[in-house]
Amino acid sequence: MGQNLKNNTLSKILDIKKLMNVDKSIETANGLPNECYTNEQYLEYERDKIFCDKWTVIGVGSSIPNAGDVKPYNLLGIPLMIVRDRDLNIRVFHNVCSHRGFKLIDKPCTLKNVIRCPYHSWSYDFIGNLVATPHIGGLNIHNSDQFKKNQSNLKEVRSKIWMDIIFVNINSNEIEFEEYINPLDQRWSKFINREDQKLLVYSKDHGSFDLEVKCNWKFAIENYCESYHLPTIHPELNKVSNINDHYHIQGLPNRFAGQGSEKYEQPVKGNNKFDTFKNWEKKSLKNSEYIALFPNVMIGLHLDHFYVFWLEPLATNKTKEHMQMYYVGDKSANGEELKELRKENARFWKDVMLEDISAIEGMQEGRGSPVYNGGNFSPVMDQPTHQFHKWVANSLLYR
Template sequence: MIIFFVDQNLKNLPLSEILDIEKLHNVDKPIELANGLPNECYISPDYLAHEREKVFFNKWTVVGVASSIPKPGDVRPHNLLGIPLILIRDKNMKVRVFHNVCSHRGFKLLDKPCNLKNVIRCPYHSWSYNFDGKLVATPHIGGLNNHQSSDFNKSKSNLKEVKTKVWMDIIFVNINSNEINFDEYIEPLENRWSKFINKKDQNFLVHSNDYGYFNLEVKCNWKFAIENYCESYHLPTIHPELNKISNINDHYHIQGLPNRFAGQGSKKYEQLMKGNKKFDTFSNWDKRMLKNSEYIALFPNVMIGLHIDHFYVFWLEPLSMNKTKEHMQMYYIGNESANGNELKDLRKENSRFWRDVMLEDINAIEGMQEGRSSPVYNGGNFSPIMDQPTHQFHKWIANNLI
């Protein structure tokens, strides 16, 4: 059984009673002097209530990918840190997200993924909503066989929609509707990547149906996955094989400004090949950077990998303080590369390659979780050279909390 983030017994203590605020201020110091986030951010259940609100609900947070609901009427429930949501593809092919709760007596509407014909029907008393969230049927509301009531204003009981945006197939939601407009939010990253892909190229991304998805459950706080992803410092120790092909020296740091993303890039990416078969490539990729690949964590919970011949979205579903589900979604350029028979083996190999890398990382991130129970650790220090992107993520968290 999954124990979700929100423990009803939490007293909602002010942050200053949970941790030493001074320690959060220390995170924001120049890297040589800064400490990392204090232990409470990884082990204290009381801290969770704050992180949930300030780091997830106030921000653009990832809840899935659009290609997991490809057809009109496809629906999928998702639990975001205790909040039940419905992801749905409406009749105009638009992806929408609603709160997964009936406006009548509050029954949770949807339990498992499925395809719906016309309405989302509540299993309790059969109130029904169309795919725009509009309440369209209220059986027997006015007494047996009377489906209307003059005292009831249907239009006030539609489903509650969540501010949503799909970008590169990734579904982002802003639960509290208070973050800046998504286009503005993503602009710095789009500008950075304009040398690789332009807006038109984004449309050529196709999710692979056969080797396009896997997930991993890890016994650690979600933040460790992000921190680990941002740095190449651990390459020689955790990924000795990968380090032979893409050496630590061939990597560079990426620090997004304003502070919304961080990560690393490699200058030694080699396209996969079998015989003379290769995946199709992005057509507008800068010819001087054919071997560049970039790995970016867009805060809070998605890690993306961009290569000339494939793209992946590795997004995190925090299940509890020390449990996280990692979802890996893989994309290729055009239908042939993503789903054609010819390249099936290559897709299989690519998926296996990334899975192996991510499995190697699990030891590292679970080990950090265990270390965090030590009372003598205070958030530790950063290497001023190697840990810049990790520091950037810590600063983002600390600043959002304060």
């Protein structure tokens, strides 16, 4: 009955048959229908069934490095806050006071002792406990026998950190994170094992940039998954690592997809190179891989650097893209002698991402066509993108 109710709700927004057409074999499947990119009601449904039900990325740990660092995040209207506690653990809470529902944190900040509500000064420690209730029993009476503080703590969100990426499962109904990430962890164990993961250091000087794009968040994932567009959208990149040097990645059980290259060349400036991962498989030194981990993070793994490119959905036709870059050890990540090389590497990736904007915004504009049926797929070139479409469709239709 619950499944029928779910599909009845969805059927008021779009044609269920169109959504089911996505889950056919790639030769006969259509892509997601237009409403999945243009309809406001659909976006509300998607927020609950994808962003709240799944392991979703809301930031990186390096953005709050110190105890007491707090950063707000708005997930399509749901106010959250990311907190670094005194033991340097990262926690995520609903960004709302338990008293009168006032939003606690408006902008990134560093707090000394407590998270204090600006409305009535109720205060919480960094693990979410309500520790102060000024005048709750009357003027200068700060406690009350009729009120139990431990029943009004902040509401913590289920969260995990992997490779500095902050994942949340707001509805607390997804599989354990270790099970979720294991297929990708296993795939990448030949490149970067758990010990090498600890060597990753965020670049403080040329380690981040943000882009706002006028398109639905899904287009960025679809585009990132495939190398089919390299000759037309990235002609300079295609000269170095062309479409024939790429291979598809389809991670079962359907949690990620993407592409890899067999022609990666380390950036060089003079005699300077970045340090490399120690346990990288020797026969794969030229390999790099570009994974979209569903729903909203794109990752680039190379012999000498790693990036996290995650998506913040803002509206049906607006997305903020966040890029963070990491290197092997502090010398490569922040050493003065490699500063120019980091600058060039960051500029290279920003140029690549800027080139993609014309493609993903063009697809958004095309979805205004009433005759477009979701499109078709190349059975050879579009397999990873079709996998993402199927994942979205199945996430909406089934649980």
